[in-house]
Amino acid sequence: MKRSLRFVVNLILVIAMASFYTTSASATEFIYVDASQQIYSYDSLCEDISQLCIGHEEFMNYESIATTSQGRNIWLIRFGNLEAENKILITASIHAREYMTAQLVMRMLEEYTLNYDIPQLDGATYRQYFSNCCFYILPMLNPDGVTICQYALGGSKFKANGNGVDLNRNFPIGFGQGGGLSKVPAPCYYPGVAPLSECETMALANLINTVPFTACINYHSMGNINYYGSSINTPENAQRCKNMAAVIGSINGYRAKYCGVANGSFADYFYAVTDAPSVTIEIGTATPVPIGQFTDIYNRNIAVWKIIAGQYLQLP
Ligand SMILES: [Zn+2]
Numbered sequence: 001m002k003r004s005l006r007f008v009v010n011l012i013l014v015i016a017m018a019s020f021y022t023t024s025a026s027a028t029e030f031i032y033v034d035a036s037q038q039i040y041s042y043d044s045l046c047e048d049i050s051q052l053c054i055g056h057e058e059f060m061n062y063e064s065i066a067t068t069s070q071g072r073n074i075w076l077i078r079f080g081n082l083e084a085e086n087k088i089l090i091t092a093s094i095h096a097r098e099y100m101t102a103q104l105v106m107r108m109l110e111e112y113t114l115n116y117d118i119p120q121l122d123g124a125t126y127r128q129y130f131s132n133c134c135f136y137i138l139p140m141l142n143p144d145g146v147t148i149c150q151y152a153l154g155g156s157k158f159k160a161n162g163n164g165v166d167l168n169r170n171f172p173i174g175f176g177q178g179g180g181l182s183k184v185p186a187p188c189y190y191p192g193v194a195p196l197s198e199c200e201t202m203a204l205a206n207l208i209n210t211v212p213f214t215a216c217i218n219y220h221s222m223g224n225i226n227y228y229g230s231s232i233n234t235p236e237n238a239q240r241c242k243n244m245a246a247v248i249g250s251i252n253g254y255r256a257k258y259c260g261v262a263n264g265s266f267a268d269y270f271y272a273v274t275d276a277p278s279v280t281i282e283i284g285t286a287t288p289v290p291i292g293q294f295t296d297i298y299n300r301n302i303a304v305w306k307i308i309a310g311q312y313l314q315l316p
Contacts, residue, residue: 033106038291039150040103042143066203070162072143080130086312090137092219096145096158100289101219105139133309159188170201171269178263216278227259227280240277252300
């Protein structure tokens with residue numbers, strides 16, 4: 001009798017503990033974005049985007065803003081208050097071998113999406129954080145290059161797009177300037193025949209000339225650095241960039257570093273078009289970043305969007 005009573009009590013305890021851990025672990029359980037494998041492919045990305053959006057159309061949608069020369073889509077995901085005036089641009093995987101940035105951005109999006117209405121430790125929900133903000137997320141700007149890097153023989157250090165153009169040297173401000181450039185198509189550092197010669201850069205240029213963005217975060221690897229600012233900035237925007245880097249650094253712990261002279265990068269073009277701040281977050285300590293570093297990178301960076309979005313909340 002005693003033994004059976006103890007069994008029942010133990011059973012109740014086990015069930016209670018299981019439900020406790022299930023509930024408390026909900027914020028870190030992932031269903032879609034696989035971070036157990038080194039390679040996060042374009043095909044995985046496409047599947048994850050469509051799965052994540054199902055049932056969440058009220059605060060998320062997506063579309064292709066261009067088709068690459070090899071026939072892949074450049075996906076744009078809108079997330080948060082879709083009607084909000086404050087629009088934050090997120091770019092990742094403009095450089096092929098930095099494809100973990102796509103994995104990071106998608107994992108962050110999954111956390112925010114699946115727990116949108118669940119109060120966090122501070123009592124606020126993501127819905128509340130994002131109530132005055134819409135994020136425009138380009139998780140894989142260079143799907144052709146990423147695919148070459150992941151699957152072509154000897155391609156693991158590939159940085160360019162499918163035409164051998166370094167997309168982050170293909171923008172108009174400072175085009176063709178800076179050291180170490182290639183004069184012909186190459187795995188890295190070839191700026192292309194002219195600014196915006198590539199469909200990927202043209203699509204991004206069209207986007208920022210059409211949508212009035214209020215801020216931007218570009219994800220690259222490597223270095224654990226938050227780059228900010230440029231010599232082309234107005235004094236006011238230089239200060240905004242510095243402030244934004246300080247906020248992001250207080251979350252991810254990466255050191256802030258001033259970016260300096262323009263050389264055809266997207267950040268410089270963004271400053272010229274929008275006069276809005278941007279920060280480039282460089283994740284990890286190698287390229288491609290080894291998957292073993294993912295958990296630390298994710299934990300350091302997951303709160304960044306929520307805190308940036310929170311800065312646009314209207315105070316009562
Ligand atoms: Zn890069």
